[in-house]
Amino acid sequence: MHRRWLRLTAIVAEREIRQRGRSRAFAVSTVVLLLVVAAGVAIPAILASHAKPQRVGVVGAPVAGMTEVVREAGHLTDTGVTVVPEPSVASAEAALRSGDLDVVLVNDTEVVVKQVSLSGSSGSGGSLPSAIAAVAGLTKLVGQLPPGATTSGVTLPVRGLTPPSASLSRRLTGLFTVVLVWILISAYGSQIAMGVGEEKSNRIVEVILASVRPLQLLVGKVTGIGVLALAQAALMVATFLGVGAAVGSSLVHGAAPGIVITGAVFLVLGYAFYCTAFAAAGSLVSRQSDVGTVILPVQIPLILAYALSYTVIYANGASTFYRVLGFLPPTAPVAMPVLYAAGDVPAWQAAVSAVLLAVGTVWMARTAATIYERSILRTGSRVRLRQVLGRAPVS
């Protein structure tokens, strides 16, 4: 039975891939998404290369020597610098906190910044502190130093005023992952629901179900559309990495293998979790125009997780509520990649969430298949969930 079952399911999937893959809508949406990704990566990088001049405070003497060091570092990193002498370390730190200064060089001792980035160098603008540290360290090493100064290293230490957190670039890579997961699941989920609604409303489903079982049609459809979704995702990731590398975007520096793998795992699992739910929703309607109404409840968890993801990306540390969302199967596909990318959860927690999501996916597939099988041939008014999930189904 299995080979035959799979063969017919594969024929259904193949039709989805062919029909959708060569449609104009697919080509247009692919091109538009790729352009958006390319623009999203390239434009900030291009703007960053004309970064605003950095204000660098210097503490100690001689001011002229330190100014020379800072200028050299600015030259090396292609960043405009303005040197501001500060009377003491305390006043320099106050200016750093208020945002009046971007970097402080304490002569021969250290470089102070507001917050040290975890991934170190992150983009053309962000590398100024390390350049200053390196140049100042080198200057110190070549002997223009008073005797007795420590010469423990070439580079001066870089100290942050607030504890380090995941770099902004990591967070932005997390944002890219979230947007990708969100767009692909909701766009392809809607397509699944529309496709099922179309088959039901124009009654071809009766012709098809005369030779394949409902589960085969369901599995074939979500697999075929899933292949297209993953192909589009792969193109988008390739564009992200390719364009990012070409323009030297700081976003790409954040694309650590762990984040990419987490994103891919949650994209695939998230699609698997949601695809059958969208199909079940589509099977409830009798007119294709009603599809929008029935898929909204399916999308709500995703919308919630997506909307709140911005609070994680631009804040220090995720709320407990959002951490909970990261473990609930309906919200995990969006929430967990963000939490992981932002460094708010360790890898093992992401793995636990993935296992929970996989279990949830099995449950969802079973429930959705039951709904689908019981409602796909029921015409007339919209089918209520209670009608198809009750103990004694009437269809």
Place this chain on the structure above:
Amino acid sequence: MTVTPATAGPEVASREVSLELIGLTRRFGPVVALDGLTFSVPPGEVFGFLGPNGAGKTTTMRAIFGVVAVDGGEVRWRGQPVTEEARHRFGYMPEERGLYPGMQILDQLEYLGRLHDMTASAARAAARGWIGRLGLAGRESAKLEALSHGNQQRVQLAAALMHDPELLVLDEPFAGLDPGGVDDMTEILAERARAGVTVLFSSHQLDLVEHICEAVAIIHRGRVVAQGAVADLERGDRPRLVVRVAGAPAGEWARRLDPRIATVERVDAAGTALLALTPDADSQRVLDAARAAGAVEHFSFATRRLSEVFRDVTGEEA
């Protein structure tokens, strides 16, 4: 066309049988759609499946394909319960027609053929063949929605015929066809039957059914209320005579007939009597009685139209 000898029990001994529906029951909530429905269809015959709206015709057809699960009873094909494999050799044209509106008709037919176990190349060849046969040559790459309604119907028929099915089930195949379309459909059904295919179709157009079918089953409220050869049904279980005798407007002579031979059903204003013969009665004895009453102007067996049979057994118009 073989019937497995072991399963050809007494109930099917007289006639070769391919499709058997045995005691099908199905409830939809409070509605009883099928209530012990039983009938069988011989191969190589065009078999009509009749009944008022809501009698259970579509549910029966869906049950044959397993599209609707039955609560009780069984569908058998060539003496065996219907399997998935057997179903792939069935062709179905549902009442609510449906194909993909935006898909090219050649691709569409190829897809449906492959779902019936055809290879891609065989399905493509068959699709081209039927497209040509149904007068759609040159439209292979047209999308379904670009075709006229009548041509969409032809594609739908082609979808049912693609894989050269052994059983063809068509729900209201004549609905919405123009006279030319009706002729084409009739010819194709007859040709398939001659090729040994079992053809079962439903229709409300009883004149057409009378013309095309050798046998029918009439169902009402989920049960078979009449079945058999069309000629037998039209004759009825009691043969009837139409007799008019000059100068006997009230048909008094007829009322004097021995009720063991015939009874009067009605006498019209012109004095024409409709008599129901008892089984095995000799019609010539009625003729003798009529001649004794006067000059016999008319003497014939009455046949009922299928539509009358239908009305009698269902109490409704077709």
